[in-house]
Amino acid sequence: MSESDVTRDGIRGARPGRDAQVGKGMGDGKRRGRRGGKGRGGERSMVPRAEFTSYYGRPVLNPPTWRSRDIAGYFFLGGLAGAGSVLAAGAELTGRPAMARALKVSSTAALAGSTAALIHDLGRPGRFANMLRVFKPTSPMSVGSWLLAAYGPMAGAAAVSDLAGRLPRSGRAATVGAALLGPAVASYTAVLAADTAVPAWHDGYRELPYLFVGSAAMAAGGMALLASPVAENAPARGVALLGTAVETAAVKAMERRLGVVAETYREGRAGKLMRAAEALSVAGALGGALLGRRSRPAAAVSGAALLAASAGTRFGVFHAGMRSAEDPKYTVLPQRERLEARRERPEDD
Structure with missing residues (x-):
C-alpha cells in the first residue's frame, strides 16, 4: 500500500522511481505496432493488432438510394x-451521310432516355428544373444539369434538320x-460519381x-457499326478499337491502384458484369475490325x-460502388493505410 501523501509543498513519502515518464517508450511502441509487432531486439508486442468492426455491424456510410436501372x-x-x-x-x-x-x-434518343432516367430517380420533373435555378461551378450536378440543358437542344436540332x-x-x-459539348456530356458523370464519398x-477519381x-467511345462506335452501311463504317471501327483500349487500360490501372477496394470491381455482381463487359468489348472490337469491313451482319453483331x-x-x-458503401472495411481500411503512410513519411526523411 502506498503511504505517500499530497501536500501543499508537493508529494510527501513517494517512493523513488515512481514518477510518470511522459512520452517514454511511445515511439518504440508505435514502431512495433506498424512493423508487424516486433521491436528492435526482435521481441513481439503482447498487444495484438485490432480488427475493425463497425457499430452494431452497420455501414459506416449511408449507401446512395440510387436505383441501378436509373x-x-x-x-x-x-x-x-x-x-x-x-x-x-x-x-x-x-462525307458519310448515313x-x-x-x-x-x-444521340438524341439516348439523351432523352438519359434525362428520363435521371428525372425518374429524382422522383419529380420539377426537381430537375430546380437545379437550373442556380449555377454552381463547384457542384458536378449543377454543372451537369446546365450541360444537358445546353447540349439537348443542339443534338435535337441536328437530328431534326x-x-x-x-x-x-x-x-x-x-x-x-x-x-463540342459531347466529350463533357460523356465524361461529367464520372466526376459526379467520384465527388461522392463512395469508396x-x-x-x-483519377481513372x-x-x-x-x-x-462512351466504344458505345458510339458500336452504334455506328450497327446502324450504318459497311461502306461508311471505317471510322466506327477505329473508334471502337480505341475506346476498348482506353476503357480496358483505365480499369486495369484503377484496380492496381485501389488496393483492397478493387475487390468490389472483381467480386460479386460487379465482377461478373465487368468480366462480361471485357469479353464482349474485345470480341466486338476485333469482330468489327476484321469482319465489319466486309459483312453487314458481322458489323451489326x-x-x-x-x-x-x-x-x-x-x-x-x-x-x-454500392457494395463499397455497404461494407465498412472498404471505408476504414483505406483510411488506416493512408494514416499509417503519413505517420511513416517523417521517419523515412
Whole structure:
C-alpha cells in the first residue's frame, strides 16, 4: 500500500522511481505496432493488432438510394449520346451521310432516355428544373444539369434538320455545337460519381473519367457499326478499337491502384458484369475490325456486342460502388493505410 501523501509543498513519502515518464517508450511502441509487432531486439508486442468492426455491424456510410436501372442507365445513355455526337460530326465532315444521320438520331434518343432516367430517380420533373435555378461551378450536378440543358437542344436540332432536310446551315451549326459539348456530356458523370464519398468511386477519381470516355467511345462506335452501311463504317471501327483500349487500360490501372477496394470491381455482381463487359468489348472490337469491313451482319453483331459491353461496364461500376458503401472495411481500411503512410513519411526523411 502506498503511504505517500499530497501536500501543499508537493508529494510527501513517494517512493523513488515512481514518477510518470511522459512520452517514454511511445515511439518504440508505435514502431512495433506498424512493423508487424516486433521491436528492435526482435521481441513481439503482447498487444495484438485490432480488427475493425463497425457499430452494431452497420455501414459506416449511408449507401446512395440510387436505383441501378436509373443511374447506371443514365451513365450509359449519357455517354452514348455525347460520344455519338462527336462521331456524327466527324462522319458528316468526311462525307458519310448515313452514319451521321444514324448517330444524330441515336444521340438524341439516348439523351432523352438519359434525362428520363435521371428525372425518374429524382422522383419529380420539377426537381430537375430546380437545379437550373442556380449555377454552381463547384457542384458536378449543377454543372451537369446546365450541360444537358445546353447540349439537348443542339443534338435535337441536328437530328431534326438532317431527317427533314431543312435548314442545312443551322443543322450543321447544331451538329458542331453538339460535338463540342459531347466529350463533357460523356465524361461529367464520372466526376459526379467520384465527388461522392463512395469508396469505389471516390478513390478511383483519377481513372474514372478515362474509363467513362473509353466506354462512351466504344458505345458510339458500336452504334455506328450497327446502324450504318459497311461502306461508311471505317471510322466506327477505329473508334471502337480505341475506346476498348482506353476503357480496358483505365480499369486495369484503377484496380492496381485501389488496393483492397478493387475487390468490389472483381467480386460479386460487379465482377461478373465487368468480366462480361471485357469479353464482349474485345470480341466486338476485333469482330468489327476484321469482319465489319466486309459483312453487314458481322458489323451489326459486333456493334451490338460493343453496346452491351459499354452498358455492362457502367452497371458494373455502379454495383461496385454500392457494395463499397455497404461494407465498412472498404471505408476504414483505406483510411488506416493512408494514416499509417503519413505517420511513416517523417521517419523515412
